[in-house]
Amino acid sequence: SQQGEEDPQALSIQEGENATMNCSYKTSINNLQWYRQNSGRGLVHLILIRSNEREKHSGRLRVTLDTSKKSSSLLITASRAADTASYFCATASGNQFYFGTGTSLTVIP
């Protein structure tokens, strides 16, 4: 079974708005990562946050991590139509990566 759960399952916003998606996980982790997947394609790594970090930024992406609540959030600011994709969190525990169920983001032009 999968380690994490994303919330919401689906999100639809207007271009220019911010998109926030959340991830909850179950066990202790080395790091947490977010990946993006366009329909019918492989996943692309977006950002990694280590277990001893609380917040990280990369361009329009902001990730937070709360290990006490076993949760993370991904914020995409000033969204664009090209951000339309599925977003997955992945927790690294030992030598395995566990992916959540994903959030499907639709950005309406």
Add this chain to the structure above:
Amino acid sequence: DTGVSQNPRHKITKRGQNVTFRCDPISEHNRLYWYRQTLGQGPEFLTYFQNEAQLEKSRLLSDRFSAERPKGSFSTLEIQRTEQGDSAMYLCASSFSVVSTNEKLFFGSGTQLSVL
């Protein structure tokens, strides 16, 4: 192209047939992973290799599934006696890992398997 390459992109087969998929990782990467993904779900771990050694296998990987990575380069995933429930996207990913806290995966585009 220096990314992860998977072949074929699509495979349609009849139930009971054997299929084999190939993954060519990024050349300097020492780890290679196989995942399976069904519609609307995240990738599920199947197995992974450190160089040529298969170090971990999921319980999802029944005895009909076998994976190899000879010489620590490309990898193959074979499914014998396919069943309709095997229909899924099979994803390969590779990474270079020395310290696990920094490891990130590079994925191929996947092989979409349809079992009729």
